[in-house]
Amino acid sequence: MAFTRPTGKHRRPTRADRKGAQVAGLAGLATVGAVGSLASPAMAATGQQAQQPAHGGLTQTVTLDDGLAVSVNEQANNQQSSAVRAEATAAARADAKEHAAESKKKAEAEARKRAAERAEARAEARAQERVEERAARSAEPRSAVGGYVAPIAGGSVSTEYGSAGGSWSSGQHTGADFSASSGTAVQSVTDGEVVEAGWSGSYGYRVVIQHEDGMYTQYAHLSSLQVSAGQQVGAGQQIALSGSTGNSSGPHLHFEVRSGAEYGSDVDPLAYLRQHGVNV
Template structure:
């Protein structure tokens, strides 16, 4: 760095000195007989080069100014370093010096009052600024904590919602499963109840039928005894003129007793061609019972008979191959008969 040329030395001129000297209140011997030198534009030539220095009013003022600016720069640099490093600022203890403004000779009162702060306080935050910084830090901390709590609350709310949805899903599935099981059990119970009801109804019907047949059995009787069923109703064969058998045959020895199946009236008794000797018993409901192929007849027309009363004997008269009783049933006296086996069973009899 280039330096200024030294100013020419002032000549030594003895003179009468004033009673007041610069910087001291009384004369001192070591001051010597000095003559004050004031540099002028002619005596101080500007230095040519990269660095130029402005005109200065006095050596002490320039040194004080440079010192103040250096202290301010040092304190500012220290504060910036503390801010950048994230560490709390370190206070610098310095002796209080006169204010920078007071070092200038031509400064006004207003200018000096504006710069009355000592250099030891330069760069340090005031009490209000410290409190504001602390408040700002506390606000930032509270804001961060609030955001963290809000995020945590949102996460907990979301987790609770997921858990609630899962619980509701499990509850719905369990309820659906229970409903299905209940429906299946109800259907099974219904089917069982219906089956039990049907079975009970069947048993009741059977019991009623048995009771009815038992009562009818007391009123009806088989036409003969010691017999064998040899031909049934509807059986086909060339031996019958109609091409099929029209009655029920009870094969029994000749002379076996023939009894009235039910109480009624004898409406016919005599020879009937292919039927041999035949007796017709008409019941109260109009049903006609034909007893055919008898060897003898024991009743006459118009006679009233009761159940089990003897009306003739088994024989082999008419169109037959052996002794037997041929029984036909004609409801309402119609010419075409029905199955005597079914009719007898309906009356509680089992041929």
């Protein structure tokens, strides 16, 4: 069937009309092209038909970008939390270290204070002991003539000074022996300071006293000591009990007087006592 031209008169479009139609057509083509450009990448990537919404690809891309942003934010938050915790831990350790150092310093100061207090208390106690000792000596009855007494009250001499015999290492007696049963009171012959008090080999238990004139007296073969080194004693003060310790043949008191502390500086003890008014 042939297409026929419509009947009737038709006005030929003017030049202006033709120009407007061209502009409108170009605009339409541009719109269609733009839509096609947006839709075509999604269709090409998925192989789907053109009926799919053109914005499907764009929605997926936005979703991935949001997830990545969330992940980055979480990492940043975790790093910030770790940094805060590390800072808090470091601060806590520093505080603990400072507290421990302060506690140690206080404990050391307290220990020094207690040690000083104990030392002061010991010094006070020792000073009080000395006061009491002096008071006791002052209260003791003195039987001395001129401040001297015999080492044993009423005792008799059994072996004199210088007696020869093999019983003594020097070949002779370096002191004077006073007869006394075991447990008899032994007294200092005059004022002085105890320089030795204890065991001394062949002498057994002994006491050595240094006197104000520089002389030394020794009391040996004792069964019991009642003084200690460093103690001040007075004339007639009881210092020990007689016995038979060390190289001894029986209970007695071995009494010596020396001009020095060393062995061999002995002098006649009976003569020394008589010089000071003691009748022995």
